[in-house]
Amino acid sequence: EAGVTQSPTHLIKTRGQQATLRCSPISGHTSVYWYQQALGLGLQFLLWYDEGEERNRGNFPPRFSGRQFPNYSSELNVNALELEDSALYLCASSLGFMNTEAFFGQGTRLTVV
Amino acid sequence: QKEVEQNSGPLSVPEGAIASLNCTYSDRGSQSFFWYRQYSGKSPELIMSIYSNGDKEDGRFTAQLNKASQYVSLLIRDSQPSDSATYLCAVPHNQAGTALIFGKGTTLSVSS
Numbered sequence: 001e002a003g004v005t006q007s008p009t010h011l012i013k014t015r016g017q018q019a020t021l022r023c024s025p026i027s028g029h030t031s032v033y034w035y036q037q038a039l040g041l042g043l044q045f046l047l048w049y050d051e052g053e054e055r056n057r058g059n060f061p062p063r064f065s066g067r068q069f070p071n072y073s074s075e076l077n078v079n080a081l082e083l084e085d086s087a088l089y090l091c092a093s094s095l096g097f098m099n100t101e102a103f104f105g106q107g108t109r110l111t112v113v
Numbered sequence: 114q115k116e117v118e119q120n121s122g123p124l125s126v127p128e129g130a131i132a133s134l135n136c137t138y139s140d141r142g143s144q145s146f147f148w149y150r151q152y153s154g155k156s157p158e159l160i161m162s163i164y165s166n167g168d169k170e171d172g173r174f175t176a177q178l179n180k181a182s183q184y185v186s187l188l189i190r191d192s193q194p195s196d197s198a199t200y201l202c203a204v205p206h207n208q209a210g211t212a213l214i215f216g217k218g219t220t221l222s223v224s225s
Binding site: 042105107 | 216
């Protein structure tokens, strides 16, 4: 069974540009979560999608947005990139109800120069 | 605001010893708890989940939960150099469904 897959693995963008990151959840999982892990910092919750809807977001500005498609895959968009957006972006998926286990993809390393 | 606290370490143990990793959480209503292992530069890997008070064993790993004291621990028996990693404790953010709030992690170093 395929795990959570993310693309691209690495992404280099210039300050002010937009970045789009993609995630395919484990088959049967309806919830997708996005996290940011900046160097030396912990995992920070960004966004949660379930059944095509944004269910909640963490303490991030509106230039971080995304969506979930009918096949439950998801994309994260980061507009007006800033240098401090450089981080490992992780996607996780779960069955979508309380207290279930979440599994992570391999991440996308975003570098803003 | 929910908080999950862990000692950052590093925790250094010799090969074959027991490594004990601890985590405390602030929300008394938390019902499930997860331990992830993260190797440097890699994504977190789920290694244990625990939902009830007491111990849960899986191979060399034992998770211990004490809801009254609001702590959860992870014991690694017969530690191996390959166990050297950062261990993350996570608790669901109930206001965000099953989205997890993570501690900052404890770095474990197992020397051979």
